[in-house]
Amino acid sequence: MTKIPTVSEMEELLLRDSTTDDFMPGMPDKHIPEKQMTAADVKHDVSVLARLLIRAYVGWPVHSEIIKRKVLKNLVDIYNNAHDMTAMEFFEQLKPVLSYIPDNHISLRFNKQRVGTHQTRKAVNVGRNIAGDKQIATQVKNDIAIIGFTRMLRNDDFANTILEFAKNTLPKSTALIIDLRGNGGGNSFYSDLFAEHLCGTWIDSMKEVYVRATPEAKKLQHAAQPNAGWKDVPESEELTLWKTGKNYTANPEKAYMKPIYILTDDQTGSSAEMFLLRMIHHPCVHVVGDNSAGMEEYGNMANSFLPHSQITVAVGMNYRKLLQEDFELNGYTPDIKCPDGTDALTVAMTEIKKSKTLQSQTPER
Known part of the structure; x- marks a missing residue:
């Protein structure tokens, strides 16, 4: 045998x-x-x-x-x-x-x-991001502030658009729609700050973050992100706890306390999901569309190529334990799942209109 x-x-x-x-x-x-x-x-x-x-x-x-x-x-x-x-x-x-x-x-x-891995579920079409071919765009419809990101970036144009939107558009709005459809991620620096502004405080997107500290992992980490916070973790053969989440509660005194609708689809991944996982702790948030990509448990990628074939291998440097189980398999399930061919933005606008109608019909006490 x-x-x-x-x-x-x-x-x-x-x-x-x-x-x-x-x-x-x-x-x-x-x-x-x-x-x-x-x-x-x-x-x-x-x-x-x-x-x-x-x-x-x-x-x-x-x-x-x-x-x-x-x-x-x-x-x-x-x-x-x-x-x-x-x-x-x-x-x-x-x-x-x-x-x-x-x-x-x-x-x-x-x-x-x-x-990479096999696709684990069938995606549905819930419409295109309002930003179209741009990386960020804003608009206002019926006093509803709308901002769309197709990438999460760390540059002046991206930051200035968010700052102007937060300063001049949000205060006049009656509701907010954040369009993350088609957003595969990028750099979370400014989107994290935007989530902090909307929630009135820093919200953690995970329970724990682990890193590896083997000689091999450290070589890739140093090449990919030499100044990252985990660079000083002592060498070890064990998976090492690097960071623990502490806060999952928005501050209503400083937060944007009006209806917030976040649009997602199967392409909403990585740092876009990190933003989403912060925002779901806001009491006024509703998620509309399709399940997100499920790209948040393993991140901070490092590339290395094989010496003879030159094939590039991308592996994660961080493992994040999330509040939700099996995130890579399922992504984040929206509060309102849209059927195939339904535009999530239209659904969100309709929901906001319904809410306004109900409020106007509710007698004052």
Whole structure:
């Protein structure tokens, strides 16, 4: 009877052909699909990829033995059957490797293709962001302030638009709509501050944040974000608690205490979800549209490319324990789920109109 290797045995096999020195942080100058790789090149690249996953990726200690076994079995099969091939053929062999990992950020990228986990649910069309092809846009309809973000950015134009909107538009409004449809994230700096302004205080989006502090993880962290707050975490083989959430309650005395409707779809992810997970603690918030992408448990991505094929590997440096379970599988479920083909903005406007009508019909006491 053939002995089935354990997870530890497969890890040991795959790690033996690489070291931390083989990591190549960043992205290659170009991809060459027709580049020829020897069997030894294939084995080396598989080993480097395995080291990135097993030793640097923050999610590896979190995932179940079943998931690890599926990933490792794929890598071991490629490793044991290595032969001369092109870089593109190697990429095709690697495509299934990450499909088992419930992490919507982790990816392999090569020749304008990106592969990661399998899509876990069917998306519906709930309309396009009001910003269209722009990254941020504002408008006012019937005294309702509307702001749309298609990216979360950290630049002057983005900041100035939010500041002007908060200072001059919000005070005159009777309600607020925040459009996050199609927003795959970016940099959360100014969107976090906007959430703080709307909630009247800082709201945490998670329960706990963990980092890895292995030599491999630290090498990627230093290259990707050399000044990040976790840079001084002591080296360790254990998953390390870095930060704990403290506040999930808005301050009504300073907050924007009027109806707030947030529009989401299956593309609302990463730092856009971080903004959403802060805002849901505001007592006046309603979420409309489709489930968000589910890209918030693993984040602060670092890139490294494989030495021979030049395939880029993106792995998370932070693991966030959220208040909601199975977030990567489900995303955030809106309060009002829109059927396919229904515009979430129209639904939100209708809900606000209904609310105003009810208020006007309620006799004063």
